[in-house]
Amino acid sequence: MVRFESVGLRYGQAAQAEPEVLQDLSFVIPEGGFRWLLGPSGAGKTSLLRLMYLAVRPTRGRLSILGADIERAERRALPGLRRRIGVVFQDFRLLSHLSAYDNVALPLRLAGRPEGQIRADVMEMLRWVGLLDKLAARPAQLSGGEQQRVAIARAVICRPRLLLADEPTGNLDEVQAERLMQLLKEMNRIGTTVVVATHNDAMVARHVARSLRLDHGRLVSA
Amino acid sequence: MARPSRRRRALLRPAGFDELGLRRALSDRMLPFLVAAMAFLAALAFAGAVGAASLAHHWREGAGASLTVQVPHGEAPATGQAGTRLAAVVALLRGTPGIREARALTDDELAELLRPWLGSGVERLSLPLPAVVQVRLADASTELGGLAPRLEAAAPGTLVESHGVWIGRLTALARSLQACAGVALVVVAAVASAVIAVATRAGLAARREAIEIVHGLGATDSYIAARFASRATLLAGAGGLVGAVAALPVLLELASLATPFAGLQPDDATQGGLGVLPPVLWLALPGLPLAAAAIGFLTAQGTVRRWLRRLP
Numbered sequence: 001m002v003r004f005e006s007v008g009l010r011y012g013q014a015a016q017a018e019p020e021v022l023q024d025l026s027f028v029i030p031e032g033g034f035r036w037l038l039g040p041s042g043a044g045k046t047s048l049l050r051l052m053y054l055a056v057r058p059t060r061g062r063l064s065i066l067g068a069d070i071e072r073a074e075r076r077a078l079p080g081l082r083r084r085i086g087v088v089f090q091d092f093r094l095l096s097h098l099s100a101y102d103n104v105a106l107p108l109r110l111a112g113r114p115e116g117q118i119r120a121d122v123m124e125m126l127r128w129v130g131l132l133d134k135l136a137a138r139p140a141q142l143s144g145g146e147q148q149r150v151a152i153a154r155a156v157i158c159r160p161r162l163l164l165a166d167e168p169t170g171n172l173d174e175v176q177a178e179r180l181m182q183l184l185k186e187m188n189r190i191g192t193t194v195v196v197a198t199h200n201d202a203m204v205a206r207h208v209a210r211s212l213r214l215d216h217g218r219l220v221s222a
Numbered sequence: 223m224a225r226p227s228r229r230r231r232a233l234l235r236p237a238g239f240d241e242l243g244l245r246r247a248l249s250d251r252m253l254p255f256l257v258a259a260m261a262f263l264a265a266l267a268f269a270g271a272v273g274a275a276s277l278a279h280h281w282r283e284g285a286g287a288s289l290t291v292q293v294p295h296g297e298a299p300a301t302g303q304a305g306t307r308l309a310a311v312v313a314l315l316r317g318t319p320g321i322r323e324a325r326a327l328t329d330d331e332l333a334e335l336l337r338p339w340l341g342s343g344v345e346r347l348s349l350p351l352p353a354v355v356q357v358r359l360a361d362a363s364t365e366l367g368g369l370a371p372r373l374e375a376a377a378p379g380t381l382v383e384s385h386g387v388w389i390g391r392l393t394a395l396a397r398s399l400q401a402c403a404g405v406a407l408v409v410v411a412a413v414a415s416a417v418i419a420v421a422t423r424a425g426l427a428a429r430r431e432a433i434e435i436v437h438g439l440g441a442t443d444s445y446i447a448a449r450f451a452s453r454a455t456l457l458a459g460a461g462g463l464v465g466a467v468a469a470l471p472v473l474l475e476l477a478s479l480a481t482p483f484a485g486l487q488p489d490d491a492t493q494g495g496l497g498v499l500p501p502v503l504w505l506a507l508p509g510l511p512l513a514a515a516a517i518g519f520l521t522a523q524g525t526v527r528r529w530l531r532r533l534p
Contacts, residue, residue, distance in 0.1 A: 053438065054438075054534060055438060055534060056534055057534055075534070076442070076443075078534065079437075079440045079441060079442045080440065081440075082438060082439065082440040083439070083440030087438065093431075093435050093438075095241060095243070095432055095435060095436075096243075097240070097243040097246075097432075098241065102239070102241070106241060106436070106439060107439050107440065109239070109241070110436065110439055110440050110441045110445065111440065154439075
């Protein structure tokens, strides 16, 4: 479950604080829920996702992610929580010096999974995203769509409880975008909470679900 | 499921999986070279400390544990007893607890002793030279407070010359040399640590994005710090090994030059054997790579953990 209660976020040190990029956000996404995250550029969608994947802590208010109070959680408690959250970034954020296989295997290795148990899961995941023939390729050797699929495989290989995607279809053609949506919905069907930030109105129209709409850092509809 | 080719399988899990790309970020060129230079200097500083300690020991155990007794008119009859004044003094010394040996120098030895000041043929100068007794103490710390009056009673005018004052000064000199070498060792270790810290910070800056990605995927501070520490330990250890090996021939040469001061026979040096190096240096040299590796590990751990605190 994700719970925001009067959450505000500002970047920078307190002494030279910037204006709040997110203001008074209050909403709940139940476990297994699916939400579109909508709004114009600069509305605060990426900042909201950053709060959810624990890249920043709220400046004020109460934030609960997967049952943990983030504003009060000790720093050492966060890595374990992060391993239960999968993220698909707009710019993929793959490690350029690693192969597709190693990029996908990374979360399992970070979780301390024995090497012998990793291979089968990674191969299955690469097969799922249709990249079994590209497992040794580095990101630079892959197309934008292929990199996106590697990023998705990495995000879901640990079977996260919360899956976040920031403009996941931005680099994909219609067919690939539709295929990605099917993957996300499949994850959602097996109980993963999914939040997808997008500008793709057609996609939103085709896959009807509840949405969170932001404008100038405020939630205008939920 | 399609089966990957043999080549692809080989690429699946390269040996020494380097998820942060530290092989490029922490280069195996500059850091080991600098650590090798530090290790080389540390070896010289440590050898200096060992040499100074050895000199101090020899001085204390040699001159510090000896006395020189001058007996004027040594061949004259002793006061109130049979025999010469010299024989009486020698007998008294040999009977004193704490004295291991008392031996009167021969005329030839006396002439040899004076040769630097009076030249050869001292015996032809007919100078009234005192008899000289060389005394070896059982221990450098032996106290012989009542000896001088007793010698004076047996042979008036007898002088006891203890080497304690100038031995004390030389020992203080040796200790100050040891302290300087110790300070040099500390400075070298600090510089090595600073070099490793700078290299680690450069690595952190170069791999910032990769670190943030791995951190976001749930890597703990310990995990990330361990990757850096592992790399820094390897490079610093390698540098320490190179420095220690490079220092060995230099130390052997220096030890050969210092042989006369270390109480060894000149033959030991001319043979050029490895035995001229004190055993403690043979123990310290293999310890240098280990010390460098330990400095690398601790510095990298501290630097990375401090840096990671800026991440949430």
